Amino acid sequence: MTAHINSKEQVEAILDKYDYFLFDCDGVLWLGDHLLPWVVETLDLLKQRGKSIVFVTNNSTKSRNDYLKKFAKLGIDGIKKQEVFGSSYASANYIDKILKLPKEQKIWVLGEQGIEQELSELGYKTIGGSDPAYNIQFDENHPDLNQLDDSVGAVIAGLTTNVNYLKLSITLQYLLKNNKSLPFIATNIDSTFPMKGKLMIGAGSIIETVSFASGRQPDAICGKPNQSMMDSIKADNPPLQQSPARGLMIGDRLNTDMRFGLEGGLDTLLVLTGIESLQSIEQSNIKPTYYANKLGDFYQLTK
Numbered sequence: 607m608t609a610h611i612n613s614k615e616q617v618e619a620i621l622d623k624y625d626y627f628l629f630d631c632d633g634v635l636w637l638g639d640h641l642l643p644w645v646v647e648t649l650d651l652l653k654q655r656g657k658s659i660v661f662v663t664n665n666s667t668k669s670r671n672d673y674l675k676k677f678a679k680l681g682i683d684g685i686k687k688q689e690v691f692g693s694s695y696a697s698a699n700y701i702d703k704i705l706k707l708p709k710e711q712k713i714w715v716l717g718e719q720g721i722e723q724e725l726s727e728l729g730y731k732t733i734g735g736s737d738p739a740y741n742i743q744f745d746e747n748h749p750d751l752n753q754l755d756d757s758v759g760a761v762i763a764g765l766t767t768n769v770n771y772l773k774l775s776i777t778l779q780y781l782l783k784n785n786k787s788l789p790f791i792a793t794n795i796d797s798t799f800p801m802k803g804k805l806m807i808g809a810g811s812i813i814e815t816v817s818f819a820s821g822r823q824p825d826a827i828c829g830k831p832n833q834s835m836m837d838s839i840k841a842d843n844p845p846l847q848q849s850p851a852r853g854l855m856i857g858d859r860l861n862t863d864m865r866f867g868l869e870g871g872l873d874t875l876l877v878l879t880g881i882e883s884l885q886s887i888e889q890s891n892i893k894p895t896y897y898a899n900k901l902g903d904f905y906q907l908t909k
């Protein structure tokens with residue numbers, strides 16, 4: 607049964623029980639660039655109590671460095687790069703360490719600068735992505751459609767708010783190339799993206815377009831609930847590795863955040879400021895340990 611966090615005693619009990627607090631970002635800390643109420647105060651409270659804080663986001667539009675800037679801009683201070691895990695970072699690591707793609711090979715990106723920056727940090731060259739040369743009206747004679755770059759060795763796809771028919775069509779050509787043999791990496795497959803008061807198209811819905819057209823499913827989906835980021839977090843935090851029950855995963859989506867926490871052996875807290883509602887909890891076979899109306903309740907209930 608999922609317990610509703612609505613008392614000071616419950617918050618204090620949670621603060622005693624857990625040492626590691628893993629936070630999803632979109633729908634928990636903020637909606638777009640709109641910081642949710644009492645988030646800064648809640649994070650400060652955890653730091654005052656000596657808790658370890660880690661951020662785990664499926665949003666691949668930003669790199670870890672970009673997130674450090676966003677945290678600072680929103681008044682969330684003192685966050686270190688190694689405390690931020692994003693699906694763009696997880697995907698770049700997959701290409702480098704699991705796929706072992708040679709660095710001479712380029713990567714076609716359907717996505718934004720977060721993916722490009724993380725791949726570039728590992729020494730890869732990318733094409734597509736945020737290159738403004740592709741933000742144009744569709745033309746069936748576009749050179750990239752008719753002469754694919756033979757040095758492209760993989761396709762990566764993630765969230766982009768700058769999707770167009772040309773980018774989708776070039777992505778499709780790479781996915782069909784050489785009898786559909788190029789590796790197809792998805793950063794995450796969230797169906798929707800929470801903004802203030804409405805749901806927007808998520809990475810998964812964009813990726814589904816080229817998936818359906820090519821008849822291919824991604825060879826790897828690197829974001830939550832994939833445990834690769836959890837494994838990295840545990841490797842950086844041995845006590846959490848030894849006792850995952852000392853960790854609490856806080857998110858707004860059942861099939862990514864709550865599954866990610868559950869499968870990592872952590873307890874879970876769902877907040878209702880993003881994707882899910884009380885009804886979706888009741889209808890789901892994924893049952894969080896707790897739920898709260900918003901993250902900021904943690905701070906408000908201790909006052």
Ligand SMILES: O=C(O)[C@H](O)[C@H](O)COP(=O)(O)O
Pocket residue numbers: 630631632633662663664665666765794796797798799800807808809810
């Ligand atoms: O569409 C997406 O990619 C996701 O909705 C979004 O990026 C989720 O980010 P998170 O909630 O994991 O921070």
Ligand SMILES: [Mg+2]
Pocket residue numbers: 630631632633634857858859880
């Ligand atoms: Mg979220």
